[in-house]
Amino acid sequence: MDKRTISFSPPDISELEISEVANVLRSGWITTGPRTKMLERRLAAYIETGKNDIDCSGKEAIAKYSQRVVCLNSATVAEELNLRILGIGAGDEVIVPAYTYSASASAAIHCGATVKFVDIQKDRDKDSHAPEMDYDALEAEITPKTKAIITVDLGGIVCDYDRVFEIAEKKRNLFTPLNDHSNPLTDLGGKIQKAIGRVAVVADCAHSLGASRVVSRTGEGQIEKQRKYCGAIADFTSFSFHAVKNFTTAEGGASTWLPIEGVDSKEIYKMYQLLSLHGQNKDALAKTKIGAWEYDIIGPWYKCNMTDIMAAIGLRQLDRYPRLLERRGEIINRYDQACDELGISHLVHHSDAMDSSNHLYLIRVPGIDVGQRNEIIEKLAERGVATNVHYKPLPMMTAYKKMSGGIEKYPNSYDYYKNSITLPLHTKLTDEDVEYVCECLKDVIKEAGKC
Numbered sequence: 001m002d003k004r005t006i007s008f009s010p011p012d013i014s015e016l017e018i019s020e021v022a023n024v025l026r027s028g029w030i031t032t033g034p035r036t037k038m039l040e041r042r043l044a045a046y047i048e049t050g051k052n053d054i055d056c057s058g059k060e061a062i063a064k065y066s067q068r069v070v071c072l073n074s075a076t077v078a079e080e081l082n083l084r085i086l087g088i089g090a091g092d093e094v095i096v097p098a099y100t101y102s103a104s105a106s107a108a109i110h111c112g113a114t115v116k117f118v119d120i121q122k123d124r125d126k127d128s129h130a131p132e133m134d135y136d137a138l139e140a141e142i143t144p145k146t147k148a149i150i151t152v153d154l155g156g157i158v159c160d161y162d163r164v165f166e167i168a169e170k171k172r173n174l175f176t177p178l179n180d181h182s183n184p185l186t187d188l189g190g191k192i193q194k195a196i197g198r199v200a201v202v203a204d205c206a207h208s209l210g211a212s213r214v215v216s217r218t219g220e221g222q223i224e225k226q227r228k229y230c231g232a233i234a235d236f237t238s239f240s241f242h243a244v245k246n247f248t249t250a251e252g253g254a255s256t257w258l259p260i261e262g263v264d265s266k267e268i269y270k271m272y273q274l275l276s277l278h279g280q281n282k283d284a285l286a287k288t289k290i291g292a293w294e295y296d297i298i299g300p301w302y303k304c305n306m307t308d309i310m311a312a313i314g315l316r317q318l319d320r321y322p323r324l325l326e327r328r329g330e331i332i333n334r335y336d337q338a339c340d341e342l343g344i345s346h347l348v349h350h351s352d353a354m355d356s357s358n359h360l361y362l363i364r365v366p367g368i369d370v371g372q373r374n375e376i377i378e379k380l381a382e383r384g385v386a387t388n389v390h391y392k393p394l395p396m397m398t399a400y401k402k403m404s405g406g407i408e409k410y411p412n413s414y415d416y417y418k419n420s421i422t423l424p425l426h427t428k429l430t431d432e433d434v435e436y437v438c439e440c441l442k443d444v445i446k447e448a449g450k451c
Contacts, residue, residue: 004436008386009244012324012427016316024312032283035311041065042318043254047231050212052318067269068256069231071306071314072276075206075240075253079107081275081304082236082255083148085268086200087178087189088113092147094202095138098393098410099131099417100152104204105394108150115403116141117395119410128348130157130362131416135167142171147193148200153208153230155347155390156246156357161233164201165217172198184298188263188271195262196235203234209247210325211357219258230357231256241310246324246359247317249310274298276305327427328358331434335361335423338438342445360390361425365445368419372448377421379444385437388422 024030041056044065056065072078088094094108098117105115118137125132131154138149149168151159177193180186193200201219205211208230216225219235231237241252255272259265277283279299286292317324332349339346345364349356365376377387393413395404407414423437 001436001439003384004433005384006386006424006433006437007426007428008388008422008424009426010428011243011248011250012320013248013313014316014320016319017313020312020316021309024308027308030309031307032277032305033308035308035315036071036306037066039306039311039314039318040067040069040071040254042315043071043231044068044256046210046318046321047229047256050210050229052321067266069254070256070269070272070276071249071252071254071311072272073253073304073306073310074251075204075238075242076103076107077276077302077304078238078240078253078255079103079150079202079204080110081272081302082202082238082257083108083111083113084185084275085189085192085271086148086202086236087180087186087193088147089186091145093143093145094148094150095141095146096150096394097131097133097152098395098404098413099133099391100150100154100204100394101206101391102394102397102399103206104150104152105400108148113147114145115400116146117400117404117410119412120416122412122415124345124364124416125157125160127351128157128354128356129345129364130154130159130347131413132157132159134412135160135163138164139167139170142167142174142199144174144176146171146174146199148202150202150204151234152204153206153211153356154360155349155362156207156211156359157347157349158208158211158213158230158233158354158356161201161203161213161215162217165219168199168201169217175199185271185275188267191263192260192268195260200236201234203230203237205230205234205237206240206242206253207245207359208357209239209245210321211355213354214352232258234258235260241314246328246357247314247321249306249314249317252306252310252314275301276303277301278303324427325358328425331425331429332358332361334434334438335425338441339363342442344445358425361423362390363421363423364416364419365421365448366419368448370418373419373421376444376448379447380440383440383444385440386424389417389420390422391417393417
């Protein structure tokens with residue numbers, strides 16, 4: 001078997017994206033402008049319907065899909081702005097899974113909130129095999145100070161939102177909404193908190209654009225069981241368009257939210273615009289209108305808008321997205337076959353109730369410790385196969401050890417981490433590359449005496 005070089009997660013950029021970016025550069029409009037607004041509308045349509053081919057240029061479509069998604073320059077800032085618009089700040093608590101990436105927690109810390117970590121389920125989720133939050137532990141952590149639960153759809157696996165909303169509703173009597181009218185941001189946050197009337201469910205969907213789950217509860221209240229796409233389930237949602245994601249704008253991300261009774265979505269959208277552009281009440285596009293140069297600064301806020309260069313990549317990525325997801329699914333099917341033959345546990349990306357976005361492929365090699373896991377990673381690398389680990393639990397990280405109490409408090413997270421490996425999963429892999437990965441995995445696992 002000839003040695004190959006298998007990258008872990010390169011971006012899939014075609015001539016379509018390159019041509020669109022060139023068109024933007026030639027247009028003279030490279031910052032936030034018409035392409036960013038178009039991407040926002042198309043993403044709103046995709047989140048609602050699962051279809052990427054809805055014409056979002058006509059009057060009706062503009063009216064229907066505008067101001068429901070806001071594109072920003074990262075998923076981290078999207079989550080942070082979600083929390084800020086919810087009025088979350090000093091004295092509040094935000095519950096976060098211990099098994100996730102730093103951004104899930106750091107966004108809350110940036111807002112001044114206290115993060116409370118929750119361990120994952122013992123021996124993983126029974127259906128998806130994902131490191132999903134221990135929901136009983138989540139319920140026990142909710143106090144009168146709790147204002148938000150950060151759910152994480154790790155690897156594109158959609159977590160159990162029915163259970164999360166059930167817990168949030170059950171604890172409704174502990175919740176007291178913010179009552180601060182000192183500035184426009186806290187005033188809006190208080191209105192939203194009062195309207196929701198419980199702990200907010202804030203989804204970290206960095207991995208899960210296009211994933212869906214059959215749910216009977218969403219942020220809009222009790223509904224009949226039906227399939228909903230990520231972005232249309234939680235109260236507020238953030239997405240990542242980083243270079244390693246299924247859908248990329250190089251860097252970038254987006255926020256979306258569900259309709260909130262008594263709160264105008266246009267007001268929410270406007271606040272995102274203010275927060276992302278220094279508190280300035282007109283963006284560059286608005287100021288191009290005749291006589292419209294003058295603007296006001298509403299608050300001393302941030303700079304995190306998406307540019308039309310980034311949006312141009314996203315528009316063409318969205319054109320291609322169904323096929324990209326399909327290809328990832330084909331690779332997963334082959335990996336499933338290989339891992340089942342080797343007796344290796346792996347994520348289950350699809351079931352009757354859930355379809356993931358096929359973002360990551362996590363495996364767990366039975367009976368090994370961290371040292372043996374790392375040796376397997378090194379042996380695969382020697383054969384040209386790049387792998388990774390998703391994730392080192394946050395309580396193991398220097399920034400989070402003290403505030404979390406250390407990894408000893410999260411034994412299930414450490415147990416999952418110690419024998420977990422992430423295989424390369426991306427649309428630049430050929431069928432021959434996938435077979436090579438499977439053969440290398442088989443050889444290395446046999447050498448380690450684990451099959």
